[in-house]
Amino acid sequence: MATASDQDRQRLVRRGQKLEYFTLAYNSVEGLVSIIAGLIAGSVSLVGFGLDSLIEVTSGAALLWRLHHDLDHSRREQVEQTTLRIVGGCFMALAAYIFYESGSSLIGHAVPERSIPGIVVAAVSVIVMPMLARAKRRVAAGIGSGAMQADSRQTDFCTYLSAILLGGLLLNALLGWWWADPVAGLVMVPIIAKEDVDGVRGKACCGDCGCH
Numbered sequence: 001m002a003t004a005s006d007q008d009r010q011r012l013v014r015r016g017q018k019l020e021y022f023t024l025a026y027n028s029v030e031g032l033v034s035i036i037a038g039l040i041a042g043s044v045s046l047v048g049f050g051l052d053s054l055i056e057v058t059s060g061a062a063l064l065w066r067l068h069h070d071l072d073h074s075r076r077e078q079v080e081q082t083t084l085r086i087v088g089g090c091f092m093a094l095a096a097y098i099f100y101e102s103g104s105s106l107i108g109h110a111v112p113e114r115s116i117p118g119i120v121v122a123a124v125s126v127i128v129m130p131m132l133a134r135a136k137r138r139v140a141a142g143i144g145s146g147a148m149q150a151d152s153r154q155t156d157f158c159t160y161l162s163a164i165l166l167g168g169l170l171l172n173a174l175l176g177w178w179w180a181d182p183v184a185g186l187v188m189v190p191i192i193a194k195e196d197v198d199g200v201r202g203k204a205c206c207g208d209c210g211c212h
Contacts, residue, residue, distance in 0.1 A: 023060035041115035102185035125162035
């Protein structure tokens with residue numbers, strides 16, 4: 001018979017699963033719109049943001065796998081570490097892509113077109129992502145999951161990228177500063193690289209989540 005503690009944990013796990021399903025749905029739409037709009041406008045930062053959204057989809061799918069194995073104590077730590085490394089590897093590829101494309105755009109003076117859909121997507125994400133990150137952190141603390149905590153950090157990271165992207169797109173649209181777009185992409189690179197390093201190392205929180 002399940003104890004009250006077990007029931008609370010199961011409730012939190014179910015909440016975590018709902019949050020990850022929302023992550024999958026939202027980032028799938030966000031990624032598709034961003035990539036298409038970015039390709040049409042010739043915006044490196046917008047395409048990079050769309051690819052990051054697809055990485056968030058990968059992260060959400062991995063977290064669903066982690067939550068599915070929550071009661072399997074023998075596999076829980078292994079699943080968390082594998083989840084972190086998978087996402088870290090994706091970030092490595094993304095950082096390399098954005099660095100190359102942004103550098104090429106600056107050197108070649110490639111001028112992106114204005115992208116209203118991109119501005120709308122970035123603005124919505126600036127509002128949605130912080131709320132989603134807070135909800136994930138509460139679940140992570142409740143079940144002691146380093147992987148869930150890391151996923152919430154990645155959602156925070158998506159907020160930063162949204163703000164950087166929005167700034168670059170607005171500067172290009174309102175002031176004609178074509179270089180703001182590739183520069184916004186380059187600003188993303190060190191932020192992405194840090195997440196990459198944390199992920200490849202299998203870095204999970206200990207203090208906040210009670211992990212050992």
